[in-house]
Amino acid sequence: MQQTLERNWWQNARMNGVLRYQWKALSSLLGWATLILLASQLISLLFPLLTGEPYPYTGVYADLSVTLVVALIESAIAAGKSTRFLLRFGTSRLGVWLGTLMGLLAGMVAMLLATLAVSMLTGGLVLALSSAMPDKFAVKSLFEDLQGGALYSRTLGTALSDLPTLILYTLEWTCIFYLLGACLRRNRGLTITIIVGVPMLLMILTLIPAVRHAANVIQSENDTQIMLLGLQWMKYLSDFMRFVRQQWPVI
Known part of the structure; x- marks a missing residue:
């Protein structure tokens, strides 16, 4: 009893055990994801040798899209199977949730850094191959007049600044x-209904009046109103494209 009282919250919540379990579960998936990414990059280097088409290398980057896909898969696993396993042994819920989230955050940052490392390695190989076979491997920018090592250094600096x-x-x-995985674990049907149903309902409520208004304008055969309607739709599309362009890193 005295030993239990002397232990701090971290020990009582079994945080060390939770973090060790998450590390073992995460390291396997992250290792396989990194190996698959590296293998895909190396396989892509073989296509110029097989097809004769040049390999356009555009620079170093950290792949956020791959990281988010891995984060989605691992979050679903951690919030479901891993959480049920840890709660089965009487581990406190706060310790399980906090330890799982800490492990996920650290693991996904490591995955993002791994994509950057794979890109750097691929860039080094392309630079070496471009020196030996310049007709098959080109290191040039699509938007600036940069080539070879200058492009590699420039994109590496940009990738590090954006990191x-x-x-x-x-x-x-x-x-x-x-949070999505935790909601799916608690009530899968309700969560899927909200995720799918609410956006569809908003889209329907937005599109039906707009389509009805457009049909009424076209039926009226008023050239001025049709022209104004076309300008409004062009403005909506322009605003949408501007939003997508500004929020593209988040999307």
Whole structure:
């Protein structure tokens, strides 16, 4: 009894055990994801040798899309199977949720850094191959007059400067994915209904009046109103494209 009272909250919540379990579960998936990503990059380097088409290398980058896909898969597993396993042994819910989330955040940041490392390795191989076979491997920018080592250094600097922002996006979306996984574990039917039904309802409520208004304008055969309607739709599309362009890193 005295030993239990002397232990701190971290020990009472079995946080060390939760973090060890999450590390074992995460490291396997992250390792396989990194190996698959590396293998796909290496296989892509073989296509110029087989097809004769040049390999356009555009620079170093951290792949946020791959990281978020892995985060979605691992968050669903951690919020479901892993959480049930840990709760089965009487571990406190707060310790399980906090330890799982900490492990996910650390693992997804490691995955983002792994994509950057794979991109750097691929870039080094392409630079070496471009020196030996310049007709098959080209290192050039699509938007600037940069080639070879200059492009590699420039894109590496850009990737490192953008890394804090990408890490922030990764942390935000990992938390959202874990919340989604926890909701699916508690009530799968209700969660899927809300995720699918609410956007569809909003889209229907938005489109039906707009389509009805457009049909009424066309039936009226008023050239001025039809022209104004076309300008309104063009403005809506322009605003939508501007939003997508500004929020593309988040999307």
